[in-house]
Amino acid sequence: MGPLVQSVPDSDLARVNTLPATPPWHQSWFDQDYLTLYQHRDPGEAADFLDRLAACGLIPPPRDCGPVLDLACGAARHSLLLSARGYRVLGLDWSQPLLRAGLAARGEAREPVLVRGDLGRPPFRGGAGLVLSLFTSLGYLDDDAANARVWDGLLALPRPGGRLVLDTLNPAWLRAGLVAESERRVGDWRVLERRCLLPASNQVEKTICFGPPDSEPRKVVERVKLYEPDWFRGPARAAGLRELAHWGDLDGRAWQPDAPRSILVWERNA
Numbered sequence: 001m002g003p004l005v006q007s008v009p010d011s012d013l014a015r016v017n018t019l020p021a022t023p024p025w026h027q028s029w030f031d032q033d034y035l036t037l038y039q040h041r042d043p044g045e046a047a048d049f050l051d052r053l054a055a056c057g058l059i060p061p062p063r064d065c066g067p068v069l070d071l072a073c074g075a076a077r078h079s080l081l082l083s084a085r086g087y088r089v090l091g092l093d094w095s096q097p098l099l100r101a102g103l104a105a106r107g108e109a110r111e112p113v114l115v116r117g118d119l120g121r122p123p124f125r126g127g128a129g130l131v132l133s134l135f136t137s138l139g140y141l142d143d144d145a146a147n148a149r150v151w152d153g154l155l156a157l158p159r160p161g162g163r164l165v166l167d168t169l170n171p172a173w174l175r176a177g178l179v180a181e182s183e184r185r186v187g188d189w190r191v192l193e194r195r196c197l198l199p200a201s202n203q204v205e206k207t208i209c210f211g212p213p214d215s216e217p218r219k220v221v222e223r224v225k226l227y228e229p230d231w232f233r234g235p236a237r238a239a240g241l242r243e244l245a246h247w248g249d250l251d252g253r254a255w256q257p258d259a260p261r262s263i264l265v266w267e268r269n270a
């Protein structure tokens with residue numbers, strides 16, 4: 001080992017160390033193909049969910065709500081709707097293709113403001129009337145401490161009296177009913193999905209192979225941490241947020257261990 005290292009000049013070592021690593025899945029997957037595969041996660045679903053939250057008094061009306069931050073907004077389906085209803089909205093995401101789709105849908109309107117940025121370093125100081133983290137947009141990093149830092153960053157953003165809505169998958173439901181393999185069609189694409197649990201890292205892994213017939217399929221691997229509701233609750237409490245609701249799905253049903261989702265709403269103590 002010694003002679004091998006000594007035979008490589010310092011300048012070459014520096015070059016090897018700075019070779020670009022393969023980007024993690026969450027930096028490369030969210031593009032037009034993602035929108036095609038997840039087309040059922042559409043503005044209609046977003047509208048129903050926001051209507052339900054508003055009807056239950058969990059998000060304030062526009063006149064009483066300060067700025068809204070839609071963090072990991074994707075193609076901005078929630079941002080666009082809230083903006084159309086009179087809220088001042090800023091959506092942040094890392095994916096340029098999804099932000100472009102959001103901007104195309106916005107058309108000539110000036111809002112929502114859509115910016116590219118890293119959830120781990122949101123360029124805001126706080127003061128939000130409403131913070132949204134929707135459709136399992138957290139837990140993408142392999143390192144638990146790094147995910148916890150992202151969550152702490154989000155918890156700092158609501159102003160006193162401001163709300164935070166978190167929508168994630170429910171780990172207990174996922175573990176109990178994991179479908180190891182399934183196939184579906186999207187247009188003329190064949191979509192094959194394989195799922196498995198990675199207990200050592202507490203993640204679920206979904207491998208998706210898809211594409212039109214007679215072509216080499218594209219393969220994508222999604223990997224998400226399985227954080228229980230309490231993983232989010234502890235830091236929220238410590239940050240001075242009071243829990244207002246815990247839903248088990250977008251339809252507003254009460255959370256139970258066998259519910260498909262975990263949707264938590266908090267308010268920062270005034």
Ligand SMILES: C[S@@+](CC[C@H](N)C(=O)[O-])C[C@H]1O[C@@H](n2cnc3c(N)ncnc32)[C@H](O)[C@@H]1O
Pocket residue numbers: 026030041071072073074075076077092093094095098117118119120133134135136137140
């Ligand atoms: C499952 S999608 C959800 C999008 C949107 N919230 C919705 O409901 O349609 C997850 C989003 O998180 C974004 N994302 C993942 N990691 C991110 C990061 N570190 N910073 C900003 N956005 C990120 C992805 O680009 C993607 O748009």
